[in-house]
Amino acid sequence: MKDFSRPDLMSRSACRGSELISEVMSSTPVTPQPQQEHNGAGVTAQPEPFDPFRFPSGLVSAARDAAEARQELRRYAETLPWSREPHPGWEAPEQTGGMSSYRTSRPATDGWSEDQKIRYDNLWAQCREKSAVVYAHEHWGQCGAKAYEARQALxxxxxxxxxxxxxxGQPAQEDAALAS
Structure with missing residues (x-):
């Protein structure tokens, strides 16, 4: 069994992702103090109970930024050759059985250019950074058992x-399906 607690066995991107999450979590307070409200007569009003589905505006905008970064990465990846590295491609024999038959193949490719690799890696890094901001937001620490449902709702x-x-440019397959 692999020991995933050792950084030398983790992938570089996984290590960087955990560093980003640790960095974001250490820079944000873990639990905010509830605010006491005073009315004009000097009486302290009780704070509203916490609602895990009332998202702070900063969390909503961070989630939108992360979704836009993922969308940009997906759209860019669709324009790239199927293999990052040069590959001769293949033509597999027809698969039969069941209700259908199919043939798998990939054309030969020269891979990605250095500029394409750099741009893809930069977009991927942006996705990780923006997702880490959402993942490490202080709001989730207050959600308790409702955290999963609240994340899905967000x-x-x-x-x-x-x-x-x-x-x-060209619409993606999902965009074309929405248009019809």
């Missing part, structure tokens, strides 16, 4: 969805 929140880029 993903589906319209304000957290990526803004559609009008200048995005």
């Amino acid at each position: 993903k589906r929140l319209p304000e957290a969805q990526p803004v559609v880029n009008v200048e995005a």
Whole structure:
């Protein structure tokens, strides 16, 4: 069994991802203090109970930024050759059985250029950094047993969805399906 606690056995990107999360978590307070409200008569009002589905605006904008970064990476990856490195490609024999038959193949490719590799790696790094901000947000520490449901709700929140880029050349397959 692999010992994943040893950094030398973890991939470079996984190590960097955990460093980003640790960095973000150490720079944000773990639990904010509830604010006491005073009315004009000097009486202290009770603070509202915490609602895990009332997301702070900073968390919503961070989730939108992370979704936009993932969308940009996905759109860019769709324009790249299928293999990062040069590959001769293949033509597999027809697979039969079941209800259908199919043939797998990939054309030969020269791989990605150095500029393409750099741009992809930069976009991937942005995705990790922006996702770490969402993952390490102080809001999740207060959610308790509702954290999973709250995270799923944030993903589906319209304000957290990526803004559609009008200048995005060719539409993606999902965009074409939505248009019809």
